[in-house]
Amino acid sequence: MPAETESDTPMETNTANEAQEDIVVVSSSDAEITVVSEPSKSETTTTASIAPKNKLAKVTDLNLLPWVEKYRPAVLGDLISHQDITSTIQKFIDMDQLPHLLFYGPPGTGKTSTILALVKQLYPRDYQSQVLELNASDDRGIGVVRERIVGFASTRTMFNKKFKFVILDEADAMTNDAQNALRRVMEKYTENTRFCLICNYLSKIIPAIQSRCTRFRFGPLTAEQMMPRIRHVIESEKVTVTEEGLNAILSLATGDMRRSLNILQSCATAYKTVDEESVYVCTGNPSKQDINTIVQWLLNKEFSACVDGIFDFCSTKGYSLQDIITQVHLYCVKIDFPHAVKCKLLSKMADIEERLLAGASEFLQLTALVASFTTARHEAIELAAAS
The missing domain is CATH 1.20.272.10 (Zinc Finger, Delta Prime; domain 3)
Known part of the structure; x- marks a missing residue:
């Protein structure tokens, strides 16, 4: 009997010590360490407190985005202009015969938005593994073509039969050697990869690449095309804009949708009401009255x-x-x-x-x-x- 009592006592003591030991809960999302004494209650409390923080973080990140990115079209149907181009590309997709593409034209006319909406429509789930996007900030020498582009284009995803997509934004910044190396890559991996080149000046793309692509020119947008989208942004952001201010934004944008949204955001941040005077003052451009005064001086x-x-x-x-x-x-x-x-x-x-x-x-x-x-x-x- 004494032996049994001695054996029971240590067991009870160990159990009590284990129950009294603190449990450390590490939250990787919030990078916090919480010390809790009751496991069941702490798990519930921690889980409940993490969820709303993540939701708030997403909302905050969305609000911090520039309006150009926040209201970028997600699908081809959201594009406000160049309906002939989008309808042609949509037919290519429906027929599963998408060729290499070459978009060129002035900045802010929807070239990048069109191709991003296209690839998001083609790859709604595996965008990261199927699309390689290189911008002007990346190196554009022949080494990138031989290493990154060839390495991406020469492989095929195991469980996806669709072709991959390579987007070369600001392609007119590529060197001639890189463009000459790219034309062979485009031919060799056509079965597995499609290319889309985006540039402002078509003359800076070598003829060999131009002949391998279907070219689309994106012209400047008209005021009638830009007006509905700008009004949509104004209503969504609850900005007070006068008609004179809106006309001034369209006049300064000169067919550049990106520029118009940037002007609208900067004026809405600096002034409570966006009118004609605030637009010209915020952008640093001379107003119509000032130009009229200067012209009268020049003539008289x-x-x-x-x-x-x-x-x-x-x-x-x-x-x-x-x-x-x-x-x-x-x-x-x-x-x-x-x-x-x-x-x-x-x-x-x-x-x-x-x-x-x-x-x-x-x-x-x-x-x-x-x-x-x-x-x-x-x-x-x-x-x-x-x-």
């Missing part, structure tokens, strides 16, 4: 007074001569000058803009601009007197 003032007035005006407002020439050009087309005089004036303005881009002095080019208008004005008067 004497040379010295006009140069001094425009120089002081630009210094006070912080405008660059490049922006002024871009806006004044639109007025020049509407000025009632003889055609010969107008052609000379526009040609001189183009030369001034070229010299500005090359790094010439703004003050010297400003005097050249005023001199061009003064000469055009005198020539127009002489032609009118002669007739």
